[in-house]
Amino acid sequence: MTDTRSRCAQPPAARAVGSAEKTTQARLKVLVAGHDPSVVRTLEKTIVSQGHEVAKFLDSDRARERCGEEFFPLLLLDRHMVPVDGLEFCRALRTGPRGAEREILIVTADDSAETAHAILAAGADDFLSKSWPPDLLDARLALAGQRAAVKAMGGEIGAQGPIGRAFADGVAQQAVEESLALVEQVKREWESTADSLPQLVCLLDDQGRIIRANRTSEAWGLRAVTEVRGVALHDLFHPECRTPACYMADVWRKARTITAKQKTAEWEVEDTTLGRWFHVEFRPIKKRLDGRTVVARSATVAIFEDITERKLLEMELARAREQEIEIGSKIQQSLLIGEPPRDLPGLTVAAMSIASQKIDGDFYTFFRPNETTLDVIVGDVMGKGVPAALIGAATKNHFLGAMSHLMTRAAGGALPEPREIVAHVHAEMAERLIQLDSFVTLCYARLDLEQNRIVYVDCGHPRTFHFKRSRAECVPIEGINMPLGFTPDESYDQVVVPFERGDAFLFYSDGVIEAGQTWGNLFGQERLSEFFIENSTVPPSELIERIRTAVIDHAGSSDFSDDLTCIAVRVDEARAAATRPTLLEITSDLGELEKVRAFVRSFYNDQEDWDQGEEEEFELELSVNEAVANIIKHAYGGEPGHPISIDAQRSDGRIVFSLFHKGKAFDPDTAPPPLFDGSRDSGYGLYIINQNMDQVTYTQEHKGRCLIRLVKDRRKSRKERD
Amino acid sequence: MNCCIEKNGTVTVVVLPGETLDANNSKEFRASVDPVLNENDRVLFDMAGMRFVDSSGCGALLSCLRTLATRGGDLKLCNVSKPVRVLFELIRMHRIVDIFNTRDDAIRSFGD
Numbered sequence: 001m002t003d004t005r006s007r008c009a010q011p012p013a014a015r016a017v018g019s020a021e022k023t024t025q026a027r028l029k030v031l032v033a034g035h036d037p038s039v040v041r042t043l044e045k046t047i048v049s050q051g052h053e054v055a056k057f058l059d060s061d062r063a064r065e066r067c068g069e070e071f072f073p074l075l076l077l078d079r080h081m082v083p084v085d086g087l088e089f090c091r092a093l094r095t096g097p098r099g100a101e102r103e104i105l106i107v108t109a110d111d112s113a114e115t116a117h118a119i120l121a122a123g124a125d126d127f128l129s130k131s132w133p134p135d136l137l138d139a140r141l142a143l144a145g146q147r148a149a150v151k152a153m154g155g156e157i158g159a160q161g162p163i164g165r166a167f168a169d170g171v172a173q174q175a176v177e178e179s180l181a182l183v184e185q186v187k188r189e190w191e192s193t194a195d196s197l198p199q200l201v202c203l204l205d206d207q208g209r210i211i212r213a214n215r216t217s218e219a220w221g222l223r224a225v226t227e228v229r230g231v232a233l234h235d236l237f238h239p240e241c242r243t244p245a246c247y248m249a250d251v252w253r254k255a256r257t258i259t260a261k262q263k264t265a266e267w268e269v270e271d272t273t274l275g276r277w278f279h280v281e282f283r284p285i286k287k288r289l290d291g292r293t294v295v296a297r298s299a300t301v302a303i304f305e306d307i308t309e310r311k312l313l314e315m316e317l318a319r320a321r322e323q324e325i326e327i328g329s330k331i332q333q334s335l336l337i338g339e340p341p342r343d344l345p346g347l348t349v350a351a352m353s354i355a356s357q358k359i360d361g362d363f364y365t366f367f368r369p370n371e372t373t374l375d376v377i378v379g380d381v382m383g384k385g386v387p388a389a390l391i392g393a394a395t396k397n398h399f400l401g402a403m404s405h406l407m408t409r410a411a412g413g414a415l416p417e418p419r420e421i422v423a424h425v426h427a428e429m430a431e432r433l434i435q436l437d438s439f440v441t442l443c444y445a446r447l448d449l450e451q452n453r454i455v456y457v458d459c460g461h462p463r464t465f466h467f468k469r470s471r472a473e474c475v476p477i478e479g480i481n482m483p484l485g486f487t488p489d490e491s492y493d494q495v496v497v498p499f500e501r502g503d504a505f506l507f508y509s510d511g512v513i514e515a516g517q518t519w520g521n522l523f524g525q526e527r528l529s530e531f532f533i534e535n536s537t538v539p540p541s542e543l544i545e546r547i548r549t550a551v552i553d554h555a556g557s558s559d560f561s562d563d564l565t566c567i568a569v570r571v572d573e574a575r576a577a578a579t580r581p582t583l584l585e586i587t588s589d590l591g592e593l594e595k596v597r598a599f600v601r602s603f604y605n606d607q608e609d610w611d612q613g614e615e616e617e618f619e620l621e622l623s624v625n626e627a628v629a630n631i632i633k634h635a636y637g638g639e640p641g642h643p644i645s646i647d648a649q650r651s652d653g654r655i656v657f658s659l660f661h662k663g664k665a666f667d668p669d670t671a672p673p674p675l676f677d678g679s680r681d682s683g684y685g686l687y688i689i690n691q692n693m694d695q696v697t698y699t700q701e702h703k704g705r706c707l708i709r710l711v712k713d714r715r716k717s718r719k720e721r722d
Numbered sequence: 723m724n725c726c727i728e729k730n731g732t733v734t735v736v737v738l739p740g741e742t743l744d745a746n747n748s749k750e751f752r753a754s755v756d757p758v759l760n761e762n763d764r765v766l767f768d769m770a771g772m773r774f775v776d777s778s779g780c781g782a783l784l785s786c787l788r789t790l791a792t793r794g795g796d797l798k799l800c801n802v803s804k805p806v807r808v809l810f811e812l813i814r815m816h817r818i819v820d821i822f823n824t825r826d827d828a829i830r831s832f833g834d
Binding site: 590591593594597614615618619621622625626629632633674676677678679680681682684685687688691692 | 742744745746774776777778780781782784785787788804805806808809812813814815817818819
């Protein structure tokens with residue numbers, strides 16, 4: 001660029017030309033060759049009148065000889081000449097030295113399109129017809145003179161383009177100088193822009209060798225920008241590296257295949273040699289611009305960004321996040337979730353809570369202030385992560401505290417009303433919650449079996465559903481209170497709703513109704529209430545399980561963004577004081593199998609309206625026996641003393657045994673099929689269970705608890721038998 | 723676990739003790755019956771009192787059969803309750819072990 005600068009510094013030569021008389025042009029040496037002297041003569045006159053010099057010839061040999069000695073910017077050649085005709089002469093000139101710098105016109109008597117075409121094909125710039133009137137000849141020659149002058153001055157600059165015309169007008173030189181200065185300025189701006197980028201930018205040829213690089217190469221201590229030319233990208237980064245499998249060489253190989261398809265390739269790579277992380281981007285350089293082919297030496301531009309700091313932060317953040325989720329999950333499992341009561345006469349309760357990936361602070365708990373009352377508290381802390389989980393745990397604790405505080409103060413141990421309990425907790429927590437910029441939605445429900453009514457305080461929680469069996473409808477219980485800690489002075493109202501035997505209640509968190517892939521496709525309250533009606537006759541544990549499955553089906557995944565909490569409470573048909581317990585708790589000891597079988601038999605025999613049979617009894621007994629033996633032997637590895645509980649449920653056509661344990665989860669798909677050749681003593685257990693029961697599922701629940709469900713579905717069995 | 727053993731000609735009849743043969747007592751049963759299997763070739767298990775057998779119990783019975791069979795002996799079963807027999811059929815045991823309704827039928831089947 002040095003010479004550009006010095007050219008700028010010189011006084012522009014063109015200005016002198018431009019300042020002279022406008023019509024005056026550079027004096028050109030014009031060669032005129034033709035076989036007809038009168039034609040040659042006419043041309044000479046016209047040319048001289050336009051201020052140029054003429055060298056004329058009547059045969060082509062001598063004209064060609066002269067051309068070898070002297071450069072003529074403008075040549076007029078008659079098409080018909082001897083020994084070499086005008087077209088051949090023209091072709092020879094074009095392909096000779098400085099061939100493109102001449103303006104060549106062919107003189108012809110025949111101005112048909114065909115001839116004109118042949119003339120242009122020979123490389124001539126124009127033709128002159130002998131049939132033209134003198135003024136037209138004059139004008140065409142003047143134009144040719146201008147073009148020749150421009151060619152002589154500026155080589156390839158097109159005479160028809162703006163610059164060419166400007167030259168012809170005699171004012172262009174200045175413009176050219178200015179634009180060259182501008183080009184230089186733009187180029188330097190680009191260079192300094194490229195140099196001030198934090199990224200390393202390299203132009204690469206098609207072999208991955210560097211053509212240019214910006215100064216980041218120096219800033220990163222790689223190589224001086226003057227020494228990068230021809231260096232392979234790999235060698236720029238790893239001059240010492242001799243490993244053929246080095247990732248950097250690999251990166252270039254991959255990038256080349258991708259950029260060859262005119263696509264951009266980018267990766268994040270860890271450079272263990274330099275101990276850095278890079279974001280690497282390879283972009284193909286476009287070979288066509290505005291429909292014209294651009295000849296570029298560079299094939300690819302490679303951009304390296306040092307992302308080490310970001311990457312380290314990200315990794316640290318991910319570790320912290322993982323740890324937080326783990327802590328939150330532990331808090332949820334141990335502090336937020338209460339065990340539903342299993343042996344409450346008159347009520348059947350089932351609950352589940354599935355922790356989402358981001359801990360939500362869903363919580364629930366149950367109180368049994370007396371034999372005929374069950375209090376259910378279901379809440380959800382606004383916010384996520386450990387803080388939400390801790391607030392949830394604190395809220396749960398406050399309720400416990402409020403309950404005992406109010407009970408001891410009350411005369412004669414009277415039960416405090418739900419609204420009093422909520423108000424008490426609110427008074428204790430509201431200020432802290434507001435300070436923490438959090439709040440808690442919850443509902444406090446008291447199921448009173450003495451008066452057959454539910455007393456309900458709602459604090460901005462999703463509406464609890466009340467299934468009314470007599471009308472087979474599902475009614476939401478409405479409340480109007482604000483969430484806990486939403487405003488400092490909230491007073492709490494309770495609603496009282498009567499219920500009947502066979503009614504059921506469904507409590508849930510927003511995670512259930514907001515499960516779904518898109519906003520327009522959430523599970524929704526309506527779907528949940530319909531689902532509740534459809535499944536209103538199944539036992540609560542079964543209902544919860546079905547809801548879980550339906551929500552997972554709907555969301556298309558079991559990874560939820562919100563915690564999923566759901567509690568179902570059924571008011572039993574008859575206060576069945578006479579029925580035997582439907583829950584058996586044992587330890588992992590094979591000696592307990594006898595107890596398990598007795599439990600199964602007695603439960604079966606209690607189903608008086610069930611058409612019983614000796615074989616079916618044996619099938620149930622055997623299946624539960626096998627499943628429990630498997631839990632003891634495999635889930636607990638034969639270790640005694642671990643808990644196993646068996647819950648038996650019965651609905652219209654189904655008997656369901658739910659076996660809970662906290663041992664190793666079992667995947668039935670991994671068990672080998674049994675061999676029937678008498679060569680093995682074991683391996684029949686699963687087969688026996690599967691043959692005897694209509695549905696067998698293995699699931700892992702919260703708190704590391706595993707559930708094995710064995711279902712005898714009479715409707716299904718009958719159908720299959722038919 | 724004490725098995726009641728009766729000799730009937732060349733056939734040794736073992737009356738299985740207790741009402742159940744399950745994962746809890748199958749090992750004990752197998753050990754207690756081992757001397758009988760080692761000293762006799764023709765063994766009949768009378769399962770008259772046996773109300774419940776599970777897969778481990780079946781495994782123990784099959785193990786007894788294998789012990790005898792390797793020596794050229796044979797094991798047969800009789801007085802199997804209906805549900806237990808259904809279980810044997812479920813795991814195809816009836817194809818490997820001969821099962822008879824009565825003790826006499828079983829003893830006769832050993833022949834001489």
